[in-house]
Amino acid sequence: MTSPRALRAVPVVTVALFLVPVVAGLAGTLLPAFGWLPAIGGRALSLAPWRRLVDYPGFGTALATTLGTGIVATVVSVMLAFGFCAVAYGTPLARRVGAWVSPVLATPHAALALGVAFLIAPSGWIARLMSPWLTGWLLPPDIATVGDPTGWPLVVCLVLKEVPYLVLMIAGALHQVPAAAHVAVARSMGYGRVEAWLKVVLPQVYPQVRLPVYAVLAFSLSVVDVALIVGPGNPPTLAVLAVRWFADADIAFYFPAAAAATLCLAVVAGAIAAWRAVEWIAAAPGVRWLERGKRAGGASAVARVCHAVTLAALGACALAQAGMLLWSIAAQWRFPAALPDAWTLATWTRHAASIAGPLAMTLTIGALATLFAVALASGCLENESRRQSRAGARSLWLLYVPLLVPQVAFLFGAQVLLVRIGGDGTLAAVLWSHLVFVLPYVFLSLADPWRALDPRYARTAASLGASPWRVFVRVKLPLLAAPLSIAAAVGFAVSVGQYLPTLFAGNGRVSTLTTDAVTLAAGADRRVIGVYAVLQALLPCIAFAAAAALPRRR
Amino acid sequence: MNALELDHVTVAIGGRTLVDALDLVVPAGGAATVMGPSGCGKSSLLAYLAGTLPPPFRASGVVRVDGTDVVALPPERRRIGILFQDDLLFPHLSVGGNLAFALPPSVAGRAARRATVERALAEADLAGFAERDPATLSGGQRARVAVMRTLLAAPRALLLDEPFNKLDAQLREDFRRFVFEHARERALPVLLVTHDGADADAAGGVVVQLGG
Numbered sequence: 149m150t151s152p153r154a155l156r157a158v159p160v161v162t163v164a165l166f167l168v169p170v171v172a173g174l175a176g177t178l179l180p181a182f183g184w185l186p187a188i189g190g191r192a193l194s195l196a197p198w199r200r201l202v203d204y205p206g207f208g209t210a211l212a213t214t215l216g217t218g219i220v221a222t223v224v225s226v227m228l229a230f231g232f233c234a235v236a237y238g239t240p241l242a243r244r245v246g247a248w249v250s251p252v253l254a255t256p257h258a259a260l261a262l263g264v265a266f267l268i269a270p271s272g273w274i275a276r277l278m279s280p281w282l283t284g285w286l287l288p289p290d291i292a293t294v295g296d297p298t299g300w301p302l303v304v305c306l307v308l309k310e311v312p313y314l315v316l317m318i319a320g321a322l323h324q325v326p327a328a329a330h331v332a333v334a335r336s337m338g339y340g341r342v343e344a345w346l347k348v349v350l351p352q353v354y355p356q357v358r359l360p361v362y363a364v365l366a367f368s369l370s371v372v373d374v375a376l377i378v379g380p381g382n383p384p385t386l387a388v389l390a391v392r393w394f395a396d397a398d399i400a401f402y403f404p405a406a407a408a409a410t411l412c413l414a415v416v417a418g419a420i421a422a423w424r425a426v427e428w429i430a431a432a433p434g435v436r437w438l439e440r441g442k443r444a445g446g447a448s449a450v451a452r453v454c455h456a457v458t459l460a461a462l463g464a465c466a467l468a469q470a471g472m473l474l475w476s477i478a479a480q481w482r483f484p485a486a487l488p489d490a491w492t493l494a495t496w497t498r499h500a501a502s503i504a505g506p507l508a509m510t511l512t513i514g515a516l517a518t519l520f521a522v523a524l525a526s527g528c529l530e531n532e533s534r535r536q537s538r539a540g541a542r543s544l545w546l547l548y549v550p551l552l553v554p555q556v557a558f559l560f561g562a563q564v565l566l567v568r569i570g571g572d573g574t575l576a577a578v579l580w581s582h583l584v585f586v587l588p589y590v591f592l593s594l595a596d597p598w599r600a601l602d603p604r605y606a607r608t609a610a611s612l613g614a615s616p617w618r619v620f621v622r623v624k625l626p627l628l629a630a631p632l633s634i635a636a637a638v639g640f641a642v643s644v645g646q647y648l649p650t651l652f653a654g655n656g657r658v659s660t661l662t663t664d665a666v667t668l669a670a671g672a673d674r675r676v677i678g679v680y681a682v683l684q685a686l687l688p689c690i691a692f693a694a695a696a697a698l699p700r701r702r
Numbered sequence: 703m704n705a706l707e708l709d710h711v712t713v714a715i716g717g718r719t720l721v722d723a724l725d726l727v728v729p730a731g732g733a734a735t736v737m738g739p740s741g742c743g744k745s746s747l748l749a750y751l752a753g754t755l756p757p758p759f760r761a762s763g764v765v766r767v768d769g770t771d772v773v774a775l776p777p778e779r780r781r782i783g784i785l786f787q788d789d790l791l792f793p794h795l796s797v798g799g800n801l802a803f804a805l806p807p808s809v810a811g812r813a814a815r816r817a818t819v820e821r822a823l824a825e826a827d828l829a830g831f832a833e834r835d836p837a838t839l840s841g842g843q844r845a846r847v848a849v850m851r852t853l854l855a856a857p858r859a860l861l862l863d864e865p866f867n868k869l870d871a872q873l874r875e876d877f878r879r880f881v882f883e884h885a886r887e888r889a890l891p892v893l894l895v896t897h898d899g900a901d902a903d904a905a906g907g908v909v910v911q912l913g914g
Contacts, residue, residue, distance in 0.1 A: 441805045
């Protein structure tokens with residue numbers, strides 16, 4: 149089958165739509181980092197912005213905290229996810245793993261961070277559940293948890309969000325390898341269930357989830373919203389430092405801000421390169437470990453611990469959400485009571501009017517971004533199937549670019565461009581910035597089912613005289629209704645959670661539930677925070693429930 | 703004395719009985735064949751013996767290896783080797799790596815392990831293939847590596863789940879001889895399932911007909 153010119157243009161438009169602005173945005177960040185931004189008087193290349201960055205009193209600490217939290221969060225997440233999968237493999241739990249991890253996956257980062265902040269705060273739920281019978285505390289203890297300078301709460305939040313993502317990626321990759329047969333063979337040779345998975349399945353699955361692992365690493369090193377809510381305050385992480393300086397009233401701070409954002413980019417690039425190097429170095433000892441033939445080692449014990457910790461982490465996520473729900477309907481909740489003393493819906497009714505605007509904006513942007521993303525991804529995949537060419541591994545890398553490049557590194561430059569063309573703060577600008585992140589996730593979620601569709605359906609319909617367009621609308625779309633609705637739910641969830649793109653492309657004038665929630669986190673009433681966190685978490689859940697409720701055909 | 707004994711082995715799925723109270727003794731160095739069309743439950747029978755029968759199936763009966771009942775043991779403690787239609791060589795290991803993976807740790811030390819692997823390769827006419835990527839081998843070569851890998855794990859019985867199916871006629875005959883010779887040399891009881899009469903002839907021994 150041939151494809152019309154309009155269809156063939158879709159992949160080009162898609163790549164242009166999200167790569168060109170990313171590249172332009174990167175340039176727009178790199179140049180000011182070296183002093184070039186004529187609009188505010190930077191007309192000569194210099195290293196002055198870097199000197200200002202390095203002279204910032206907390207610079208060394210900020211850099212160290214960024215590296216420490218990002219790398220620890222990634223290593224722990226990868227270990228927990230693989231350990232969990234090794235132990236859960238073949239159990240009933242693993243067969244329904246999607247249902248277990250999807251709620252956490254759909255929850256926006258900010259909503260989860262707000263919930264976790266309440267769990268671990270000195271006056272939080274964990275302290276309440278242990279007081280006063282165990283701790284003797286009648287008042288919240290005078291200790292710092294949220295905002296701790298080591299950044300451990302940030303690591304906890306990142307791990308809670310990233311483990312479910314990696315578990316789902318591993319579960320998907322398991323279909324690409326003959327995992328069950330290989331485990332059976334290894335067990336017949338005397339390897340235990342978990343040991344067999346770790347030694348014969350993990351080495352085959354890891355290359356398939358390498359890109360998601362790098363995306364987790366990049367995200368952990370450059371996250372802004374979670375770090376604003378639970379991360380260290382002074383000095384903050386590099387990405388937060390960049391955002392703080394960008395937002396400074398004194399525009400001279402643009403230059404060191406751009407330098408900080410550029411350094412963030414370099415940190416991510418360096419960390420990914422280092423991770424790859426460790427993979428290379430570890431390969432040979434890894435093979436020797438397998439060839440030694442040890443049937444029972446410490447690895448499966450470690451995996452069992454990881455499995456238990458992952459289950460506990462899922463429980464903590466549920467607890468975090470429940471805490472937010474309770475706060476939103478609490479009239480009064482004194483320390484150290486485990487539950488509110490009295491209940492009320494007053495917080496919801498009192499804030500209904502102020503929430504309506506951001507809520508409508510969140511829904512509008514989410515719906516439009518999802519619509520565009522699903523249309524573009526379907527166009528790309530349809531073009532691919534008509535031309536019978538499979539996009540290679542290289543184009544998959546292209547798709548991952550927005551997930552591997554720190555948001556701060558290109559959003560600032562993109563904002564400068566938007567200001568120049570007068571487009572900042574418009575719905576279109578925010579929509580584009582969301583699409584940059586919504587599109588890859590929608591494409592990734594749609595690609596496998598689309599490519600797995602038996603081409604004989606289309607050929608049969610064509611032989612009955614249906615035009616390619618008719619085949620697309622009457623045969624493929626109905627057959628793919630379930631994956632399409634799930635991809636749409638994924639896209640919507642991604643859009644609802646976006647903080648930094650909304651902030652930058654909207655130039656602070658577009659508020660969504662997420663931007664408002666992050667702002668509130670700084671010290672508003674916990675009841676109000678609860679309302680925002682619940683709504684934020686609820687929207688993606690509704691989208692997923694709607695996708696699951698659609699009638700399926702077998 | 704190595705022997706594989708099945709005592710009243712029954713395999714069922716849903717309300718359907720696939721294998722009904724099968725009694726069978728395979729002597730050490732001997733063979734038996736279970737024949738039947740696809741879907742008759744012959745592979746499920748092997749999965750029950752190996753300990754990997756998935757939940758929708760229900761099975762009962764005693765399986766003895768060397769006189770001890772293994773039914774309560776997990777697959778990894780049964781020491782029953784199994785060969786499938788696919789060679790299932792691990793793609794992340796070299797040919798030698800696949801063999802070393804199977805070799806019990808009781809063969810200690812890198813040099814000793816390497817020597818054992820080299821010997822096994824020579825036995826399979828594959829001397830010098832240790833460093834090769836399994837993907838670069840022919841189907842017949844891969845099949846022989848899979849056999850050596852199973853044998854190196856020092857099983858007490860060998861199950862064959864139609865391992866000859868995918869090979870063409872000439873290769874098939876050579877490969878059959880190769881498998882049965884090696885099993886006999888190690889005095890292993892062999893239980894073969896197939897739907898090909900020629901396989902059963904090559905195996906010799908008792909033939910059990912299932913289903914049909």
